[in-house]
Amino acid sequence: MLHLHHLENSRSFRIVWLLEELQVDYQLTCYKRTKAYLAPDSLKKVHPLGHAPILEVNDRALVESGFIIEYLLRHYDKEQLFKPSGDNEAAWEAYTFWMHFCEASIMPPLVMRLVFTKVVARSPMLVKPISKNIQKQVESSMIEDSINSVLTMMEQQLKDNHWFAGSEFSAADIQMYFAVIAAKSRTGLNDGKYTNVLNWLKRCQERDAFKRAEEKGGRIQF
Numbered sequence: 001m002l003h004l005h006h007l008e009n010s011r012s013f014r015i016v017w018l019l020e021e022l023q024v025d026y027q028l029t030c031y032k033r034t035k036a037y038l039a040p041d042s043l044k045k046v047h048p049l050g051h052a053p054i055l056e057v058n059d060r061a062l063v064e065s066g067f068i069i070e071y072l073l074r075h076y077d078k079e080q081l082f083k084p085s086g087d088n089e090a091a092w093e094a095y096t097f098w099m100h101f102c103e104a105s106i107m108p109p110l111v112m113r114l115v116f117t118k119v120v121a122r123s124p125m126l127v128k129p130i131s132k133n134i135q136k137q138v139e140s141s142m143i144e145d146s147i148n149s150v151l152t153m154m155e156q157q158l159k160d161n162h163w164f165a166g167s168e169f170s171a172a173d174i175q176m177y178f179a180v181i182a183a184k185s186r187t188g189l190n191d192g193k194y195t196n197v198l199n200w201l202k203r204c205q206e207r208d209a210f211k212r213a214e215e216k217g218g219r220i221q222f
Helices: 013-022 041-045 065-076 089-122 128-157 171-187 195-205 208-217
Strands: 002-007 026-031 054-057 060-063
Touching (some): 002 013, 013 171, 013 208, 026 208, 065 171, 089 171, 128 171, 128 195
Parallel strands (some): 002 026
Antiparallel strands (some): 002 054, 054 060
């Protein structure tokens, strides 16, 4: 039996979704964030890092969403429905690229934006004007251009492709979903500028497995 430890509003939603796509039996334990928007200490009892997702397989606790995705595909996606085979070089390259692109290129500036937003929100009243000014400078000099660049690249990829790896849905779409919904929630996505990304988002949310994942793991809300 697979046992997934899932934290609300986190990357671990990816694993709930993938498990529903694979239609395998698993146990799900959901955790609420603390008032400080952190994972509860109880997760450290499952794995020392205390991060989600954590997938317990027999006597092992697996962490890191990208690794868990690859593990599940290796052992449960026998028909290779969610990962292109090496025979389709273009699809394999696109799949592998976007799997890594998500955490390497788009999540860092989004996390930075979230951190500075939280810093401003928690600053004492006397310090808040200073923290807001710092946030504004970092946003304009480091964050905004970076996010716009990656979103433009994503828009171009989806211009001629139904999904990130090509014509077929794959785990790369599951990996990318969290980043896209985070960008949409925190920055807003211009309907005219990012039409392809928003249409892709709708296609993801229309999948039956996605709907089941939301019912079990909760909707991502920032």
